[in-house]
Amino acid sequence: MSTAISIQQLSKRFGKTQALNNLTFDVEDGDIFGFLGPNGAGKTTTMRILATLLRPDSGRASILGHDVILNASAVRPIIGYMPDITGAYRDMIVSEYLEFFSAAYRFSLADRSRFV
Numbered sequence: 001m002s003t004a005i006s007i008q009q010l011s012k013r014f015g016k017t018q019a020l021n022n023l024t025f026d027v028e029d030g031d032i033f034g035f036l037g038p039n040g041a042g043k044t045t046t047m048r049i050l051a052t053l054l055r056p057d058s059g060r061a062s063i064l065g066h067d068v069i070l071n072a073s074a075v076r077p078i079i080g081y082m083p084d085i086t087g088a089y090r091d092m093i094v095s096e097y098l099e100f101f102s103a104a105y106r107f108s109l110a111d112r113s114r115f116v
């Protein structure tokens with residue numbers, strides 16, 4: 001078994017709030033991993049760091065060996081992230097939404113027009 005996600009001594013502070021304090025754990029390849037904790041424990045903060053959307057103050061995290069800070073462009077194509085609250089653009093129609101996300105995932109124009 002190899003390591004899918006590696007988190008080492010990850011810390012993140014928002015002003016006076018210590019959201020993460022030296023968080024360390026690994027998730028093995030093939031594991032289904034439940035990440036539980038009370039409100040404000042730092043779950044979303046951790047996920048946002050793994051999804052390359054937020055920089056930690058210190059510590060390291062990697063996905064399939066790619067550092068989420070140093071090599072975000074290698075991480076982004078190999079992850080999927082479904083947040084608990086999605087930001088929907090209310091004035092977008094469904095086909096525009098599909099087009100938007102297809103473009104974000106760098107599907108070519110020809111491929112996009114096949115499934116949008």
Ligand SMILES: Nc1ncnc2c1ncn2[C@@H]1O[C@H](COP(=O)(O)OP(=O)(O)OP(=O)(O)O)[C@@H](O)[C@H]1O
Nearest residue numbers: 014017018019037038039040041042043044045046
């Ligand atoms: N952008 C931000 N600015 C200021 N404080 C923040 C920010 N993001 C998170 N926090 C604070 O960091 C702490 C951890 O928040 P986080 O959202 O990671 O917790 P959570 O475990 O996902 O909680 P929940 O179960 O409510 O979703 C909380 O005290 C939160 O208020």
Ligand SMILES: [Mg+2]
Nearest residue numbers: 043044045084
């Ligand atoms: Mg959360």
